[in-house]
Amino acid sequence: MRSDLLIVGAGPVGLSTAFALAESGLSCLVVPASPTDQRPGLPKEVEVTAPAVDWLQPGLVNRLQARSRRLWMEWMVRLAQETGVDLGYSRLGLLLMGQAVAAAPDELDPVWEQVMPAHCEPRLSCAELHGLFNRSFSQVRHDRLTHSLRLALRTRGVPLLDDHHAAAIDITGNVAPGVYLEDESYLQADAIILAAEGDNSQLLYDSSLEALDLPSPRAHHLLFNPGSQLLKHVVGTDDLVLVPQPDGRLLVIDTDSADHYGSEDEALDMLLTRAANRLPALSRFDLQYHWLAPLPGHEGGRPMLGLYPHLRNLWVNAGHFRNGLDIAPAMAELLAEHLQGGPGFPSLAVSLSSRD
Numbered sequence: 001m002r003s004d005l006l007i008v009g010a011g012p013v014g015l016s017t018a019f020a021l022a023e024s025g026l027s028c029l030v031v032p033a034s035p036t037d038q039r040p041g042l043p044k045e046v047e048v049t050a051p052a053v054d055w056l057q058p059g060l061v062n063r064l065q066a067r068s069r070r071l072w073m074e075w076m077v078r079l080a081q082e083t084g085v086d087l088g089y090s091r092l093g094l095l096l097m098g099q100a101v102a103a104a105p106d107e108l109d110p111v112w113e114q115v116m117p118a119h120c121e122p123r124l125s126c127a128e129l130h131g132l133f134n135r136s137f138s139q140v141r142h143d144r145l146t147h148s149l150r151l152a153l154r155t156r157g158v159p160l161l162d163d164h165h166a167a168a169i170d171i172t173g174n175v176a177p178g179v180y181l182e183d184e185s186y187l188q189a190d191a192i193i194l195a196a197e198g199d200n201s202q203l204l205y206d207s208s209l210e211a212l213d214l215p216s217p218r219a220h221h222l223l224f225n226p227g228s229q230l231l232k233h234v235v236g237t238d239d240l241v242l243v244p245q246p247d248g249r250l251l252v253i254d255t256d257s258a259d260h261y262g263s264e265d266e267a268l269d270m271l272l273t274r275a276a277n278r279l280p281a282l283s284r285f286d287l288q289y290h291w292l293a294p295l296p297g298h299e300g301g302r303p304m305l306g307l308y309p310h311l312r313n314l315w316v317n318a319g320h321f322r323n324g325l326d327i328a329p330a331m332a333e334l335l336a337e338h339l340q341g342g343p344g345f346p347s348l349a350v351s352l353s354s355r356d
């Protein structure tokens with residue numbers, strides 16, 4: 001089989017890339033590893049949310065997020081109309097506490113309101129008297145979003161080769177003429193776009209290519225099922241993010257990398273204690289699920305979008321850290337524009353672990 005552009009990976013980034021390319025009239029094909037493309041290690045139907053706090057991240061990420069926000073609003077309306085999928089959009093609001101509040105600039109965007117955390121979320125145990133609340137902070141259902149992107153791509157005639165897995169990229173000189181699949185079939189393409197995030201490194205390794213210059217810290221996640229909503233809003237503290245789920249469960253994310261601790265068990269014990277200290281009601285409920293998720297990327301830093309060094313047609317869209325959903329459309333649109341003769345994006349250039 002042959003295609004103009006072959007995208008490896010069908011998470012939010014690969015699917016958004018395919019959507020933006022299809023919107024620009026470019027022909028592409030997507031090789032996803034699985035038909036559902038659930039994020040690795042994540043229980044189905046659980047929403048994770050990483051609060052984006054603009055004064056704590058580089059301007060580049062803020063600009064990508066702002067561009068993406070406009071695009072998501074546009075895309076979501078169209079996706080819902082075209083595919084009939086309810087994306088589960090909800091305005092949960094975000095309560096921010098701790099150092100992020102202390103570090104806030106004097107001139108704050110008016111989306112942030114000064115609040116007393118204990119008034120906003122009475123079940124929290126908080127010594128903090130000052131918090132910031134963003135009532136427009138919202139969430140969509142990740143699984144529904146990727147499902148509806150898949151449906152929209154199919155109606156645009158974009159093939160998704162479900163259950164196919166890219167085993168290695170074929171490299172001849174400075175060109176990548178195609179990809180070998182696990183079943184040993186071969187896909188030829190004019191250009192290949194690598195969008196498999198956590199799995200990019202394995203694919204590069206299996207293709208005898210140098211790894212990307214991306215750390216891959218892991219974060220602990222705890223899922224509790226209290227049976228009713230303990231919190232109304234997403235809460236971001238110095239060391240935890242608490243994310244109420246639409247079905248009453250509560251997700252607790254450790255914002256400190258698990259790799260900082262001596263052992264996984266030690267990290268888990270400490271996290272359980274910290275979570276119960278912050279939300280004492282949690283100590284009454286058993287942990288339903290625990291997992292470690294990789295977050296490839298530089299903390300708060302720049303993602304990568306560009307050509308793999310020394311190769312003429314292998315593109316990389318990676319390193320989204322906690323922002324894959326937040327910045328996917330902007331990254332996808334930048335690439336689509338560039339492939340049609342638009343400007344490059346040197347500030348997102350791809351670098352290798354050998355510091356090429």
Ligand SMILES: Cc1cc2nc3c(=O)[nH]c(=O)nc-3n(C[C@H](O)[C@H](O)[C@H](O)COP(=O)(O)OP(=O)(O)OC[C@H]3O[C@@H](n4cnc5c(N)ncnc54)[C@H](O)[C@@H]3O)c2cc1C
Pocket residue numbers: 008009010011012013014015031032033034037038039040048049050051164165166167195196197198199200203219221253293294295318320321322323324325326327
């Ligand atoms: C705990 C946590 C919280 C997060 N919170 C947020 C948030 O609030 N907002 C936000 O924007 N982002 C958030 N993120 C980050 C976001 O989930 C990721 O940045 C995003 O999923 C990256 O999307 P992706 O498509 O690049 O990769 P993935 O979602 O990892 O998808 C990669 C896809 O590639 C496929 N694949 C892998 N290898 C191959 C192969 N060899 N051949 C073919 N296909 C392959 C996989 O099956 C997978 O579907 C969070 C992440 C975590 C872990």
